[in-house]
Amino acid sequence: MSATLQHRRPGTEAPRLPDAVQQDWHGETYHGRPAVKASSFDWRVSTYIVILGVAGSAQLIAALARRAGPEARGLVRRARLLALGGSMVGPLVLVQHLKTPSRWFNMLRIVRPTSPMSLGSWLLTGFGLLSGLSALGELLGRRWRFARRVGDAAQGPAALAGAGMSVYTAALLSSTSTPLWAAAPAPLAAQFGTSSMAGAASALALMQRAAGEERSARRLEALATLALAAEWLAGREAERRWRRAGIAAPIERGTTGALHHGGGKALGVVAPLAAHGLGRVVGGRVGPLLPELASLAVLLGGAAMRHAVLRAGNESACRPQDAFRVTQGARR
CATH class of the missing domain: 1.20.120 (Four Helix Bundle (Hemerythrin (Met), subunit A))
Structure with a gap:
């Protein structure tokens, strides 16, 4: 058996490949076929990216405007509602692209820190829940003070999740072989x-x-x-x-x-x-x-x-x- 095919013992150095194998690539491919497969991402994915990016940044603006005092209350309310609307519409567009809605729930079965897709699924879920709580405080806060407190308490975590929503799709794309x-x-x-x-x-x-x-x-x-x-x-x-x-x-x-x-x-x-x-x-x-x-x-x-x-x-x-x-x- 050739030395390059023999099983190496732990601690031994890997055999040096011949110079012909180590040469740089000069344009040859197997029958001219692509080296990687193109994704199935289409206009629905780009629409999802736009909607969730705007919604995520809206939560950041809501968190900043909330510190401006009562005069910015209208802006805070509209920013929270915009974030809630984006967190509801965006996943619907994404599920439409996935074709099978159960795929979305399957992605939530595990948490894999090395997978941008897994982390992004949980980030999107958390952002939607936090946006819902912050919007709930705006919609019900005038009647129930507790709802207002819940909404205000959710604002900080919602802003952090919104910052992630603004950029995570780029990280997801960059982690591919495209x-x-x-x-x-x-x-x-x-x-x-x-x-x-x-x-x-x-x-x-x-x-x-x-x-x-x-x-x-x-x-x-x-x-x-x-x-x-x-x-x-x-x-x-x-x-x-x-x-x-x-x-x-x-x-x-x-x-x-x-x-x-x-x-x-x-x-x-x-x-x-x-x-x-x-x-x-x-x-x-x-x-x-x-x-x-x-x-x-x-x-x-x-x-x-x-x-x-x-x-x-x-x-x-x-x-x-x-x-x-x-x-x-x-x-x-």
Whole structure:
């Protein structure tokens, strides 16, 4: 039997592979087949990511606004209700993607710390329960003081779970073997998190303007502007890593590239920043139309960005050269 096939005793060194085996990959694949399998994630998954990200960041805003005093009570109530609505609608979209509802319950049978899917399932469940308690305090707090206390007590844990909801989907994508997602885990998480905060602030700004609370709406729009600037920086870093790894083609070209640049960047970041900047210059002469359009653009652009990332990731999985470039880069 060859020495490379013999059973090694504990403590002995592994045999050195021949140089022919250790050579770098030069583009060959088995019958040109992809090295990894593309995921089944589609628009429903990207919609789920958007909804739960906005809901999670809404709980963060609710926790911050609660410290502002009684004058922010309306914002706290709307943020909690937005979080509750997202925690209810998001799982329904996800279960629709899973096709078999029992899969959702099966994921809750165990807790596996090494599995982002397992931790994410429990995080989503906990976030939904905590959001329900915090919203219960808003809905029943005027009649029963105990309900108000329960809702306020749940606010802190709900905000922590909301922070996790804002970024965990990026961690879930990055833990796969899909080249585009695995090549930039930290920038992708930052991009998803800041986009979630911008989306939550924009959605709540629309709700505050509809309620006639212009002052808090302007503060939320300022928060959205800061989050968009951070999202822009995170996106640039992710693109830099993709280009350095030589796997940026799926998100820069074709239909997916148009969705990423035209929807995620131009509509979702550049246009709102320009609109908010113009609104600061001209003041109230343009009325609420410009900031409201900017808030809508943030929400639509955030959805386009996530869908482009999902599409580009699946396209990169079908490109064997991308998979080998990422694994070679990780080895070095």
